[in-house]
Amino acid sequence: MASVPQASPVSSGVHALQRDPVNTGAEVPPLVQAAVEGAAEMSAERIVALDVGDVLAITDWFIIASAPNARRVRRIAELMEAHVKAAGGPGPIRTEGLDEAQWVLLDFGEFVAHIFHEPSREYYDLERLWSDVPRHEFD
Numbered sequence: 001m002a003s004v005p006q007a008s009p010v011s012s013g014v015h016a017l018q019r020d021p022v023n024t025g026a027e028v029p030p031l032v033q034a035a036v037e038g039a040a041e042m043s044a045e046r047i048v049a050l051d052v053g054d055v056l057a058i059t060d061w062f063i064i065a066s067a068p069n070a071r072r073v074r075r076i077a078e079l080m081e082a083h084v085k086a087a088g089g090p091g092p093i094r095t096e097g098l099d100e101a102q103w104v105l106l107d108f109g110e111f112v113a114h115i116f117h118e119p120s121r122e123y124y125d126l127e128r129l130w131s132d133v134p135r136h137e138f139d
Helices: 030-041 070-086 118-124
Strands: 004-009 015-020 045-051 061-067 094-096 103-107 111-117 135-138
Touching: 030 045, 030 061, 030 070, 030 111, 061 070, 061 118, 070 103, 070 111, 103 118, 111 118
Parallel strands: 061 111
Antiparallel strands: 004 015, 045 061, 045 135, 094 103, 103 111
16 A cells, blocks of 8 residues: 655644555655645645546546635645646646636646635535545645
8 A cells, every 4th residue: 555645734834744554546646746735835625636547538636625715725726836846847738717716727737736615615526526536635
């Protein structure tokens, strides 16, 4: 069983990533990990990485995260992009939903990040739709 980093709070208020042996599936790729770190930096809620590569041809991973307001949704998207670029990755191929910030989609090719305003996340419930794929949860 692969262990994957899991975000946890540290005294400074920033999230450090720690190993979590509960998660199963493939190791989280470095650029996906970088995006997760960007989301954790802004205290994104319920960060999940779904390994959809075996069932979806257009990407290998989904990252799902949420925030309680539109301003934080936008900031999480900005930090995800900055962390991916700092890790040597490209910017998103496509970005959707930044104006309304109810559901922001960042398509990085290898993975797609979904950042939700919490009520929209509950409504669309992507985790339920993709419940049969390996998942990695981050606190």
